[in-house]
Amino acid sequence: xxxxxxxxxxxxxxxxxxxxxxxxxxxxxxxxxxxxxxxxxxxxxxxxxxxxxxxxxxxxxxxxxxxxxxxxxxxxxxxxxxxxxxxxxxxxxxxxxxxxxxxxxxxxxxxxxxxxxxxxxxxxxxxxxxxxxxxxxxxxxxxxxxxxxxxxxxxxxxxxxxxxxxxxxxxxxxxxxxxxxxxxxxxxxxxxxxxxxxxxxxxxxxxxxxxxxxxxxxxxxxxxxxxxxxxxxxxxxxxxxxxxxxxxxxxxxxxxxxxxxxxxxxxxxxxxxxxxxxxxxxxxxxxxxxxxxxxx
Amino acid sequence: xxxxxxxxxxxxxxxxxxxxxxxxxxxxxxxxxxxxxxxxxxxxxxxxxxxxxxxxxxxxxxxxxxxxxxxxxxxxxxxxxxxxxxxxxxxxxxxxxxxxxxxxxxxxxxxxxxxxxxxxxxxxxxxxxxxxxxxxxxxxxxxxxxxxxxxxxxxxxxxxxxxxxxxxxxxxxxxxxxxxxx
Numbered sequence: 001x002x003x004x005x006x007x008x009x010x011x012x013x014x015x016x017x018x019x020x021x022x023x024x025x026x027x028x029x030x031x032x033x034x035x036x037x038x039x040x041x042x043x044x045x046x047x048x049x050x051x052x053x054x055x056x057x058x059x060x061x062x063x064x065x066x067x068x069x070x071x072x073x074x075x076x077x078x079x080x081x082x083x084x085x086x087x088x089x090x091x092x093x094x095x096x097x098x099x100x101x102x103x104x105x106x107x108x109x110x111x112x113x114x115x116x117x118x119x120x121x122x123x124x125x126x127x128x129x130x131x132x133x134x135x136x137x138x139x140x141x142x143x144x145x146x147x148x149x150x151x152x153x154x155x156x157x158x159x160x161x162x163x164x165x166x167x168x169x170x171x172x173x174x175x176x177x178x179x180x181x182x183x184x185x186x187x188x189x190x191x192x193x194x195x196x197x198x199x200x201x202x203x204x205x206x207x208x209x210x211x212x213x214x215x216x217x218x219x220x221x222x223x224x225x226x227x228x229x230x231x232x233x234x235x236x237x238x239x240x241x242x243x244x245x246x247x248x249x250x251x252x253x254x255x256x257x258x259x260x261x262x263x264x265x266x267x268x269x270x271x272x273x274x275x276x277x278x279x280x281x282x283x284x285x286x287x288x289x290x291x292x293x294x295x296x
Numbered sequence: 297x298x299x300x301x302x303x304x305x306x307x308x309x310x311x312x313x314x315x316x317x318x319x320x321x322x323x324x325x326x327x328x329x330x331x332x333x334x335x336x337x338x339x340x341x342x343x344x345x346x347x348x349x350x351x352x353x354x355x356x357x358x359x360x361x362x363x364x365x366x367x368x369x370x371x372x373x374x375x376x377x378x379x380x381x382x383x384x385x386x387x388x389x390x391x392x393x394x395x396x397x398x399x400x401x402x403x404x405x406x407x408x409x410x411x412x413x414x415x416x417x418x419x420x421x422x423x424x425x426x427x428x429x430x431x432x433x434x435x436x437x438x439x440x441x442x443x444x445x446x447x448x449x450x451x452x453x454x455x456x457x458x459x460x461x462x463x464x465x466x467x468x469x470x471x472x473x474x475x476x477x478x
Binding site for chain 1: 326417425
């Protein structure tokens, strides 16, 4: 039986809210622990709540423009990128979505990503290298993959997850936590708070990253499948993925914080596929994606 | 006590009916929107054709039968009222335009005209867009028709005055081979 697209969207929205809640609890709890040491729990709790709300607000409204700026993406004109525009317009018609904004990155490394908070505020961005090496039907496969990310609200989920893991990373690496003076300030450490402290600083970032990566890999498979449903031509996307993978140079402005957005990994690590590297990779093994597409 | 045995099923039935009615209205509106996006493209195509005919006439005056074919197909598209007629008229126009473009191959001056190549590009783009909009419309119609024919919705949807929608299909997907005369 056909999987309902609408239930998938609802599920992703719920997940995004769930991440928001986990995120707030984590940040507030973290500030609570600091407050406990300082002897001023309520001040620190209030600080934690306002910080988490503020960063959620920032992520929801501004993460797309921040990402575009960090990658030096420029808005594309229809007169210059006729193929890219018409392919996107066609696929929007086929999926019933409003037309997203289109951006281009001047970079030889072929890649693409989508971002935004919902289909009405969505952006699709491709590199000039991608436009050079793909033909029209392959480009269509790639854009259909990105449109599926937008349609399924993966874009919102991705930015919420990235916020969570980035902030956990940042807070646990704040200088003053490693300062011995701070640790013995007001209250002596009980065994419980000691465990709590080590959990936050050591294990939470690792767990957050593993969850983030597992979800982003799963979303890639799903977007590939939905793209095939949209274009009815999985072979073109499979060819495109192979072409993108065969280019051995990474994207210049890509970094660890935005790598999970792209259709193929822009960082181009070595291709060792043991269970450990799979656990920490942002993308599923490309061979497996191509194999699945060819068997549809 | 017996009252609750009567009221509980009634409550569930009424909730189900409200849910069914609202979800069918949503699906119904989605189909209407999908149909209007096909019509926007058909309109755009309809508006582009006269410009193309005028441009080609400037170079190839003697191909009167092809011009007539295109003009007739365009008028048929304009006059088409129901979905099936529109689909048929659209296919006829596509076929007529194909022979127009085939004829224009014989005129090198025409082919190098920038106005002509721009019109050709736009018409091909519109044709693609009709095909994609039609794919979306047909998938929405399929969802809706399945929904109202499943039990028990099939029983209630009749009373709510919901009917099957027609697919945007011409049923003669230009299967006959193109005649070539030497």
